[in-house]
Amino acid sequence: MELKHPLPPGRSYDQLLNHYNIEKALAEKLKNSDRETRRHIFASMYDELFSKVPDHPRLTQRSSDRVTAITNKVKASIIDRFIDKLSTYVEFAPGDCRFAIETAKKVNEVFGIDISDQRNPADIFPQNFKLIIYDGYSIPELKENTIDIVFSYQLIEHLHPEDTKLHFELVNKILKPGGRYVFQTPHALSGPYDISMFFSDEPEGFHLKEWKYSEIKSLVKETGYSSFQTRWSAGGFDFQLPYLYFFSCESLLRSFPKPRIKKVAKRLIPMLYGVAVK
Template identity: 45%
Template sequence: MASESSRSPDPFRRHYEVERELAARLRNSTRAERPALFATLYGELFARIPDHPRLSRRDAPEYVRGKVLSQLRLLRPFLKADTVFLEFAPGDCRLASAVAPQVRRAIGADISDQRTPGEASPPNLELIVYDGYELPVPDATADVIFSYQFLEHLHPDDVDGHFTMVRRLLKPGGVYVFDTPHRYSGPHDVSRYFGDELVCFHFQEWTSNGMRRLLARHGFTRIRAFRFGKPLSSRVLNMANDLLELLAGLLPFRIRRALTSRLFASVAMVAQR
C-alpha cells in the first residue's frame, strides 16, 4: 500500500505542487463558482497524481476496516434503532453502510457518488448528491449528523454556512459528531512536508478552544470533547486543555508540532442542538 512516507521525493513534490495549484483555484473562487469546482477539482487531482495515497488506501481492506471501526467508536453512544443518521462527505459510504443496520434511516450527503460500482447498499441508506450548498433535506430530519476529516476542507467563506445547515437539519436535542485535525499538530495535508502554512486542500484547522467558541456562536449546546474515547464535559478538563493549547501556541512551530502530535492529534467533539 502506498503511503506518504513511502513515496519517492519527485512524485511527492509534484503532489504538493499540483494540490497547491488546485487549492489556490478554490481558495480564490466565489461561491457561485465553487459548485463547478467541487465537481471537478478532486477528479483532476487524482488524474494528475495517480499514486495519491487516498486512491491506494481506498482499496486496502485493512485500512478501510480500521477507519470504519474508529468512526463507529465515536458514534455508538448516539445510535439507536429509531435514529435518523446523516453523514456529510461519506465518500465510499462504507461507514454509512455499517451504520444503516443499526438505525431507522441513513443518509449520505456528498458532491459526487464515490461508491464502488456494483456494491450493494443497505435498503435504508440513501445517498444524496448535491452542490455543496443546497441540500434537499427537510428541517429537523436527523437525530445524529456526522463528519470525519471534512471540516478542514471547507472554504473559509463556507464554514458558517455549514454549521447553520447542520443546525437546520438536526432535530431539537439532536447531535453533531465530528472529527477534524488539530491546528497545532498540523498542517495535516501535504503542506506539512514543505512548510507551516496551509496552502493545499486543508483550508483551516482548529484548536479545541476555537472550535468550542465556533459551535457556541452557532447556538450549539452541551459541547463535549472526546477524551480517552468518551465524550466528556468538564469545565476543569476544558480549562486544562485551554491552558495546554495556550502554552503550545507560544512554542516555535516545529517544536510545537513535535510535542503535540499525540496530545493534539485531532479535535473530536459532539455538540447538541
C-alpha cells in the same frame, strides 16, 4: 524540495510532489474564489485531483480491505456511542461510503452527503442508505428538524473558512431539537495533516483551515447550538473532557518555541473532537 517526513509506503518522491503541486494549485483556486465560483469548483475538484493523481490514497484504499477496515474501526469507535436502531443518521463526506454501509446495520436510516460520488461500482448498498450529491451549501432533499445524528470525520478542515459557518448552520437546520453533530478534525497546532506535511509547515492543500478548540467553540455558539461537548480520543481511549482543558493547552502552547509546539500538541491534543448539541 526537501521532505519533512519519510515517504509513505508505496509512493515515490515524484508521486508525492506531483500530488502536492496539483492539490496546492486547486486549493489556491478555492481560496481565491467567491462563493458562487466555489460551487462549481467543489463539484469537480476531486474528480480533477483523482484524474491527475491516480496514486491518491483515497483511490488505492478502495482496493485495500485492510486499510478500509482500520479507518472504519476508528470511525465506529467515535460514532457508535451516539447511535441506536431508531436513529436517522447523516454522514458528511462519506467517501467510498463503506462505513455508511456498516452503519446502516445499526440505525434506521442513513444519508451520505458528498460533493462527488466516490463509491466503488461493485459495492452493494442497503435499502436504508441514500447518497446525496450536493453543492456544499444546501440539501433540499433533507427537511429541517429530521435528523438525530450528523457525523463528519476529517471534513471541516476542507471547507473554505468563509463556508464553515454556513456548514454548521446547515447541520443545525436539519438536526432535530436535541440532535447532535459529532465531528473530528485535525488540530491546528499539530498540523498540517494534508499533503503539505511532506513539504511545508502550513496547510497548503485541501486542508484550507485547520482549527483550534477555542475557534470552534465560538463558531458553535454563533451558529445557534445549545451546547458544545469536548472529547479526547487517542490510542483506543475516548472520553469527555471539559473545554477548560483544551483551552488551557492551547494557551500554554502559545508560549512554546515554534519547533516544539507541534510535538507537544500531538500528545496533549491529538485531534479536535467535539459534539455540538442543537
